[in-house]
Amino acid sequence: MAGKAFLILADGWQAEGVSVGAEGTVWGEVVFHTALTGYPEIFTDPSYWGQILVMTLPHIGNYGTAAEEWQHEKPMIRGLVARQVSGFFSRAGRAVGLPEYLRMHGIPAIAGIDTRALVRRVRQKGAQNALLTTTPPTQEMWEKLIQYPSMQGTELASQVTTARPYTVGEPSGLRIALLDFGVKKAILDQLVQRGAYVGVFPAYTAPEALQAFEPQGFLLSNGPGDPAAMPQAIATVSELVKWGRPILGICLGHQLLSLALGVPTYKLLFGHRGSNHPVKDLRTGRLYITSQNHGFAIDAAELERHPDLILSHINLNDHTVEGFVHRHLPLQGVQYHPEASPGPHDSHEVFDEFMAAVRLQAVLPSR
Structure with missing residues (x-):
């Protein structure tokens, strides 16, 4: 028989349900995701490090989870909230049930609560810290919740980045140096499929070490936390910009590129997390349905005032910035997840x- 679980938000909202994961107590920022499928990829996305994730789909877990879907070797969410698990x-092939998978990795999960009411609360009051526990809440737990650091001002990339450099792809391919702030496996797959030889480097690798790889382009990956709390990474990206080689920033990487170019970021009320967000490419007029996972965005007004940057993509739900390009340099940032x-x-x-x-850069004379 399943035991009880409890969810308490920092603003006092609380719910009691059943435990469908590991036993224990966790604290983190509570956010929600609207995807109908793909929970194995979502739960293993390093961008969710430090967060308690609410799935808006009422029923999840019916196809288990298998290694070929994972974006990291282990789940990265702090805890899970669902209506029913x-x-x-x-399914065909080797897989494991979702409750078993969560228990294997020590991830508490609560089910049997009104997730619609919870999501409405988050939309109205904003993403906030929460407590998820499988034991009756105590005053000590509540006090830790009140004191728990806000996501705003918190650096988390150092907790999910690779410990040492590694490469993927064929050495004969175009050389891409990727700064790993919490990279998803799918990003590496997309690069390798296009003939790249990717050197994956820890988040705070010095520019000189990146240069030693002799890259023809740079990719700044996705990841968790507040980009403004990463001055060392911003300084590194500023150096990379000076080298004039192609740079692509994705999600957190897009925000870091923006900050390196002098355009600030800010925290969204509840963020964008789902796989059906409409984005318009202002250069072509084409519309895309995109996958998204971010709690911060770049300042549209400051971007449009920047003499060298062009707003290239907008979110059609709230008109926040989804992409930009540089007028003179081969630089591009996208807030959504193209992979x-x-x-x-x-x-x-x-x-x-x-x-x-990158191919064009490869045939140009060295500077």
Whole structure:
């Protein structure tokens, strides 16, 4: 028989449900995701480090989870909230049930609560810290919740980045140096599929070490936390910009590129997390349905005032910035996730555009 679990938000909202994961107590920022499928990819996305994730779909877990879907070797969410989690699953191949998977990795989860009411609360009051526990809440737990650091001002990339450099792809390919702030496996796959030889480097690698790889382009990956709390990474990106080689920033990487160019970021009320967010490419008028996962955005007014940057993509739900390009340098940032995983493949061409710029760089005379 399943035991009880409890969820308490920092503003006092609380719910009691059943435990469908590991036993224990966790604190983190509570956020929600609206995807209908793809929970194995979502739960293993390093961008969710430090967060308690609410799935808006009423029922998840019916197809278990398998290694080929994982974006990291282990789940990266702090805790899970769902209306119902299936204890049974059905699929071909090797897989494990979702409750078993969560228990294996020590992830507490609560089910049997009104997730619609919870999501409405988060939309109205904003993403906030929460407590998820499988034991009756205590005053000590509540006090820790009140004192728990806000996501704003918190650096987390150092907790999810690779410990040492490694490479993927064929050495004969175009050389891309990727700064790993919490990279998803799908981003590496997209680059390798396009003929890249990718050197994956820890988040705070010095520019000189990146230069030693002799890259023809740079990719700044996705990741968790507040980009403004990463001055060392911003300084590194500023140096990379001076070298004039193609740079693609994705999600957190997009924000770091923006900050390196002098355009500030800010925290969204509840963020964008889902696989059906409409984005418009202002250069072509084309619309994309995109996968998204971010709690920060770049300042649209400051971007449009920047003499060298062009707003290239907007979110059609709230008109926040979804992308920019540089007028003179081969620099591009996209807030959404062109690799998807999960989500539609509409925007895979972002990688085509980046690799085309890298190929052009490869044939130009060295500076």
